[in-house]
Amino acid sequence: MDGAAERPKKTRKTSWKKDPKAVREDILTIATEEFAAHGLSGANINEIARKTSTSKRMIYYYFEDKEGLYCAVLERIYASLRRSEELLDVAGLSPVQALRCLVEATFEAHANAPHFIRLVMIENIHNGEYLQKSEFIPKLNRSIIDKLEDVCARGKAEGVFRDGADALELHWLISSFSFYNVSNRPTFSASFGEAIFSEQRQADLKERATDMVLAAVVIGHDPKSWN
Amino acid sequence: MDGAAERPKKTRKTSWKKDPKAVREDILTIATEEFAAHGLSGANINEIARKTSTSKRMIYYYFEDKEGLYCAVLERIYASLRRSEELLDVAGLSPVQALRCLVEATFEAHANAPHFIRLVMIENIHNGEYLQKSEFIPKLNRSIIDKLEDVCARGKAEGVFRDGADALELHWLISSFSFYNVSNRPTFSASFGEAIFSEQRQADLKERATDMVLAAVVIGHDPKSWN
DNA sequence: CACATAATTAACCCAGCGGTACATTTTTAT
DNA sequence: ATAAAAATGTACCGCTGGGTTAATTATGTG
Numbered sequence: 001m002d003g004a005a006e007r008p009k010k011t012r013k014t015s016w017k018k019d020p021k022a023v024r025e026d027i028l029t030i031a032t033e034e035f036a037a038h039g040l041s042g043a044n045i046n047e048i049a050r051k052t053s054t055s056k057r058m059i060y061y062y063f064e065d066k067e068g069l070y071c072a073v074l075e076r077i078y079a080s081l082r083r084s085e086e087l088l089d090v091a092g093l094s095p096v097q098a099l100r101c102l103v104e105a106t107f108e109a110h111a112n113a114p115h116f117i118r119l120v121m122i123e124n125i126h127n128g129e130y131l132q133k134s135e136f137i138p139k140l141n142r143s144i145i146d147k148l149e150d151v152c153a154r155g156k157a158e159g160v161f162r163d164g165a166d167a168l169e170l171h172w173l174i175s176s177f178s179f180y181n182v183s184n185r186p187t188f189s190a191s192f193g194e195a196i197f198s199e200q201r202q203a204d205l206k207e208r209a210t211d212m213v214l215a216a217v218v219i220g221h222d223p224k225s226w227n
Numbered sequence: 228m229d230g231a232a233e234r235p236k237k238t239r240k241t242s243w244k245k246d247p248k249a250v251r252e253d254i255l256t257i258a259t260e261e262f263a264a265h266g267l268s269g270a271n272i273n274e275i276a277r278k279t280s281t282s283k284r285m286i287y288y289y290f291e292d293k294e295g296l297y298c299a300v301l302e303r304i305y306a307s308l309r310r311s312e313e314l315l316d317v318a319g320l321s322p323v324q325a326l327r328c329l330v331e332a333t334f335e336a337h338a339n340a341p342h343f344i345r346l347v348m349i350e351n352i353h354n355g356e357y358l359q360k361s362e363f364i365p366k367l368n369r370s371i372i373d374k375l376e377d378v379c380a381r382g383k384a385e386g387v388f389r390d391g392a393d394a395l396e397l398h399w400l401i402s403s404f405s406f407y408n409v410s411n412r413p414t415f416s417a418s419f420g421e422a423i424f425s426e427q428r429q430a431d432l433k434e435r436a437t438d439m440v441l442a443a444v445v446i447g448h449d450p451k452s453w454n
Numbered sequence: 455c456a457c458a459t460a461a462t463t464a465a466c467c468c469a470g471c472g473g474t475a476c477a478t479t480t481t482t483a484t
Numbered sequence: 485a486t487a488a489a490a491a492t493g494t495a496c497c498g499c500t501g502g503g504t505t506a507a508t509t510a511t512g513t514g
Binding site for chain 1: 265266267268269323345347348349350351352353354355356358359361364365367368372387395396398399400402403404406407408410411412413414415416417418419422423431432435436438439440441442443445447451453
Binding site: 272284292 | 470471472473474
């Protein structure tokens with residue numbers, strides 16, 4: 001009706017700071033929570049923006065689009081977990097003790113990184129297509145394999161590990177129960193109760209699983225002889 | 228302009244069959260694929276309807292809303308997998324052979340049920356909230372635990388299994404690598420290559436993992452004595 | 455200080471998608 | 485037969501949410 005009233009008064013904030021690095025980090029931190037909580041399609045850009053100390057526009061400014069933001073989140077959390085793996089030093093331990101240490105550390109690291117677990121689950125739902133695009137992710141993962149290979153080699157040299165002991169297979173195995181223990185807790189609890197997720201039972205499980213990994217590589221018994 | 232033309236000719240199909248059961252099943256089959264492929268929020272009702280031989284209206288008629296459809300899909304696939312577990316009969320085997328058989332069957336069942344795996348992953352992303360609502364799911368899961376308990380009891384009675392052998396822990400362990408092997412294949416491949424997913428390596432892995440489970444329960448070696 | 459450029463804000467757009475209204479047709483019960 | 489109930493089709497709606505436009509302010513550089 002009133003033509004003059006159409007143009008609203010542009011009463012903007014007249015002053016604000018600039019801090020690109022902090023803004024980027026802020027967005028990534030919030031986005032990590034939201035993607036971990038709701039998945040790629042489930043997460044809401046408006047909601048992420050709202051929880052941020054900045055605006056939606058900045059998300060698109062820095063990350064292009066929703067997928068770009070998701071990729072950045074994924075790479076960041078992968079890098080942070082792998083970096084913590086690199087800190088492990090088992091060079092001074094005997095092969096058996098070194099392996100024991102690696103298994104326990106992996107189990108605990110997974111238990112303490114729920115966001116990482118959830119994001120990896122989500123990425124698997126998407127068939128790993130975003131991880132595949134990433135160039136530097138494969139390089140990151142060498143560290144843990146290198147450590148396991150070293151331990152295997154030493155164990156074989158000392159005559160305590162069987163010849164077939166393989167670093168990649170060990171990693172597959174160790175990761176599997178460490179990951180599953182966190183990732184599938186909801187459905188496992190729903191089916192079988194929460195008992196095994198008590199602190200005590202988790203410690204038991206960790207020990208049992210560790211023993212088992214050792215049993216898989218240490219010479220001294222022959223599963224084929226059992227019946 | 229033309230008032231008379233507003234009302235379109237209702238040239239409907241003048242005859243069609245009714246088959247409620249088939250329509251319901253058709254919807255569930257398509258919905259299973261779509262939810263497994265795209266997740267709860269990622270799946271699209273219009274798309275599901277399009278792939279169905281019926282209309283969107285029928286989805287809401289039978290399943291109330293998107294969540295209702297998702298729950299129905301989840302219960303259906305859970306039931307089908309558990310039903311196949313019940314067919315396993317290891318009562319005639321020795322405890323060691325029975326356990327071996329159960330582990331291998333579980334590993335293979337998971338490898339051959341990608342939709343189930345993906346839906347469970349998705350349900351875990353949603354913290355198992357829909358599974359918790361279900362009344363008959365917990366009952367379904369008794370079967371496999373019962374079998375493991377029976378095997379454990381027999382193994383202990385015969386003096387071949389250690390005293391601490393626990394059915395639930397065993398199930399946790401067996402499920403973990405069986406599930407992870409399928410669920411995390413995309414990210415694992417992206418990080419470490421596809422090598423271990425070849426047919427041959429999978430068979431090796433299955434055997435190795437089975438040996439390990441046995442090592443965890445069979446008396447005859449002592450992990451604590453290793454160093 | 456001037457000016458280009460980087461960073462930021464506010465307001466808006468619009469397609470896609472979950473969900474519904476209502477008419478219509480088949481089946482079933484009496 | 486006939487009416488009630490179950491099953492189905494068509495068209496539509498409103499809002500959510502990813503993405504954009506354009507203006508504005510801070511910052512670095514010669």
